[in-house]
Amino acid sequence: MTTTQHESNDESSEQDSGRKTKDKTIGQVLSHLEESFPDLSASKIRFLEDRGLVFPQRTNTGYRKYSSEDIERLRIVLTLQRDQYLPLKVIKAKVDELERQGFPESGSEAGEPGGEVPAVKARPQQPRRYTMRELSRHTSVDLPMLRELINYGLIQEQSDGTFDEYAAQVTNLCSQLTAHGLQPRHLRPFRAAADREVALVGQTIAPMASRRDEESQEKASRTARELSALCTNLHATLVADLVEKSW
Known part of the structure; x- marks a missing residue:
């Protein structure tokens, strides 16, 4: 037994x-x-x-x-x-x-299934998705520019023809950059740099990610997020340093 x-x-x-x-x-x-x-x-x-x-x-x-x-x-x-x-x-x-x-009662006794978790905002079960026209309205970016962003790999259309919230954020940032005279074709290096950084993160966590136990998978996910934040901060610091010294 x-x-x-x-x-x-x-x-x-x-x-x-x-x-x-x-x-x-x-x-x-x-x-x-x-x-x-x-x-x-x-x-x-x-x-x-x-x-x-x-x-x-x-x-x-x-x-x-x-x-x-x-x-x-x-x-x-x-x-x-x-x-x-x-x-x-x-x-x-x-x-x-x-x-x-103090845990609130969530049913006839504490621990009843289905009770709400207090003071914790759960991840939405249905993430926001946009059609191209909805994305255009949401970001105030016209359709021709959206097509350029797609062509240059800056945003990606999902298999069902929609765009996720990351695409909306990237579109907003690209729109702000184009307001300074930059064009989508000028922004391709950002995508290339992101791809290289993700590849570096993948190489770093590969030994952890290859293990199938729950603890290793959790550690790999946590380390990937930490490395992503460090890469982002390093990139921003290097750019700020060069700008400060150049102008």
């Missing part, structure tokens, strides 16, 4: 200060959260425990028991992972702060 089966079959009638406990076994927690998190497993819960994100109590025989507060904390951790792809350290800091404020 596996550890999970042992824990799931542990006597629910164990006493706590002479009273019958309302805590759940790990198997009961899985059943409780299955609807909201169908891919959740006992090993995933134990992994989060090892990382200090949940703190189940142990029975006299060593089995894990999860209180309603433990389940609510776990639900929030899983929601932040699923919806915002945050690093575990960031999630831990957020959940610790929420716990200090």
Whole structure:
């Protein structure tokens, strides 16, 4: 019999200060959260425990028991992972702060599936998409210029013919640059530089990204974002330095 089966079959009638406990076994927690998190497993819960994100109590025989507060904390951790792809350290800091404020009830008891995560803005389930005409109206950039930006690789049309929010941001920036007399063809080096920087980031995180375990994948994603920010800051600093020394 596996550890999970042992824990799931542990006597629910164990006493706590002479009273019958309302805590759940790990198997009961899985059943409780299955609807909201169908891919959740006992090993995933134990992994989060090892990382200090949940703190189940142990029975006299060593089995894990999860209180309603433990389940609510776990639900929030899983929601932040699923919806915002945050690093575990960031999630831990957020959940610790929420716990200090006091978890609100999200159903008949704390930890009820479907409750809202307090003070956390979830990633939109449907990211904003624009048709070319919508992008033109949104950015006040005419269609001929949008076609130039596409031709020079500065923005990319998705397979369904729409453009994402990054394309809208790039279009706005290119529009501001063209107001100073630059043309889309002059901006191609920015795309080439970005491609080279992304390739460098990819080479750096390749050893981590090649490992399939969750911790390595999370570390690779976090490192990629950190390297991206550093590359952006380095580029901006070099340009500012050269401009300052030249004019």
